Amino acid sequence: MSESLFFSTTLWFSILRGLQITILLTVLSMAFGLILGTALALVRVYGSALASSVAATYIFVFRGIPLLILLYFLYYGAPQISFLRTGLLWDVLFSSAFGTCILAFSLNNAAYLAEAVRGGILTVKKGQIEAGFAIGLTTRKVISRITLPIAMRNCLSQIGNETIFTIKASSIASIVTVRDLLGQAQYVGNIYYDNITPLLAAAILYLVLVQIVERLIRWADRALKPAPLAGAKGKRPNQLQVVS
Amino acid sequence: MKDSEVAPVILEARGITKSFGGHEALRGVDLAAHRGDVVAVIGPSGSGKSTFLRCLNFLEKPSGGQVILDGEIFAAADFSGRSHQHRGRLIKLRRRVGMVFQSFNLWPHRTALGNVMEGLTQVLNMPASEAKERAQELLNKVGLASHAGHYPAQLSGGQQQRVAIARTLATEPEVLLFDEPTSALDPELVGEVLSVIQALAREGRTMLVVTHEIGFARDVATKVVFMADGAVQERGSPEDVLRQSQSPTLRAFLSRFRQER
Amino acid sequence: MHATLPFLPYIVGGLAVTILASLVTFACAVAIGLAATLWMTTGHPAAGPIVRAYVAIFRSLPELLCIFLVYYGCEIALQKAAVSFGFRPIPISPFLAVTVAIGVQFGAYSVQIFSDAHRSINPGLFEAAHALGLSPRKVTTRVAIPLILQAAIPGLSNLFSVMLKVSALASVIGLEEVTRRAKIVAGSTREPFAAYAVAVVCFLVIAAAAALLQARLERSFRSTREA
Structure with a gap:
């Protein structure tokens, strides 16, 4: 490790550029993963037996495959299939390492998030759902306005864990030439013939990023759970005595 | 006051049966509520009274029988499948x-006001501004106008139940079903909820109340129904059922209640 | 497709390396986690802060970065040692580098699993052992460790299945497990689709086996608890 490199602005500027890519990879693949994962969770809970088992199979498969192999498979293997080499799919996803990474991470996140959201749905109290039906809401509205919002709050901390997992896992992108935080650190390391110093700098940024996200999640968790107000319990309205 | 003989029947249950696996929870329950009736349904726990109430709005699908609302027949068989017409x-x-x-069962992610507004905007398709005003009126009616912005977790049990009543009133239902509305409350909070229910009774609303509050049944109900073992054992005016009845099961049930008080 | 077929045993054979690496790494992680948890329970003033910092740091670092740090770090240290002591630099074993890197990192996860397990145990059980007159050492070895291990089984079995997947990362520093072998075959046959498909199937089979095993473990665990 060399101090002069560690304290050089060149190093920090270039790995900060990598940090941007890491954040972008995380945000995009979490967003797509959440959309697909929520859909899978809904199918898993409310779908027909067939649809539910298809979703369960998806979840099993994508939780079972190591992310690196999924990425290799999509990046090196998929272009062998001719219809993937044309059209929008190729332009957006398979032609670039970044696009393929987003695809692989999203597919993987979807499987884990589906399980998290499903857990959230299953912990929604039955009575709260029934109350929706009882006032005459349609099934669709009960799910979209009551079950899902409550479920999302229930599994917020798991979504947080998954975000942290994605931040770390996104470093795999560096293997297929994406200059994310780790990729950029290795790139700088190759230029200066010093592998260790840029890695240590990147490690510090990963630490800071994860700490920030952890704090954000904790804050959100608290903000969304209203604390009981002092005095709310003791407050008594005027009572009409009905019972003898 | 007792004009229920001449008022038309609004809600009627005919031969409602319900079995869970092999257990027969309801063995053919008949009941008719006239407009303005306050029917108290009493009975030991496990007698099927809550199940019966839940069958009336099909939260529990009855195994057999019919629910007739204002002349329209809803048969148990209609709702066994996934037909769109019947779901509507x-x-x-x-x-x-x-x-x-x-x-x-308030929705924890909505404020008291939000809970009441849900039915107005989503079921009655009322514009939000109008719904907000109407929801405020309803909260005012249950004495909680000042708590509109509170979340359920910030309210006492009694306050939550009053918000829940306001939420139910929002869609202007013709019949109100109360499923043991005070059973989950601390004793000192029961009164505030019963007083709201009593005020609704005075407005002439039709209500079916499953309750353990014998005092409420005696003072507020126009009819009392005693259920045991999934069937109606006794029915009539509060006076007839609570004082005159000779049924040994009912006497035993009532005496246990007196001892507890 | 046809070009890949002869290499099938070669790729699938990588599973042995995958499983062996995972087992050794897992043993490291469990040993670190158990030791750190027991150290914390002694109430030593330094134990809490040190273990907490260890967990916070290694929970935040990407596995791949740890592998590189250990690999390059060892490389440099060995080179320096070779120069100053005058022997020929020896190449670093990727197996060892991965075991150290992932073992230390997953040690952090296993600390969490063990300390949750420790918290879930009724403290009366330890008090009972002390009351019986057992020495503190015997309380630890004969009561605390078996109880903690038992309570940690679901968490640990989960950790192991994660470990199997993470071991794929060892391929980037040259450990010849399934992923690495698939990559080699893909390069020589020019059939990456087929080669990686074989790797995918390998891991799905492992995942299925792990799921079955986990279900059985949990069932027997439950039955011993009820008994």
């Missing part, structure tokens, strides 16, 4: 028959 009817039935639950 079911939603209409539920809008016209409101339910208040034992455990309030």
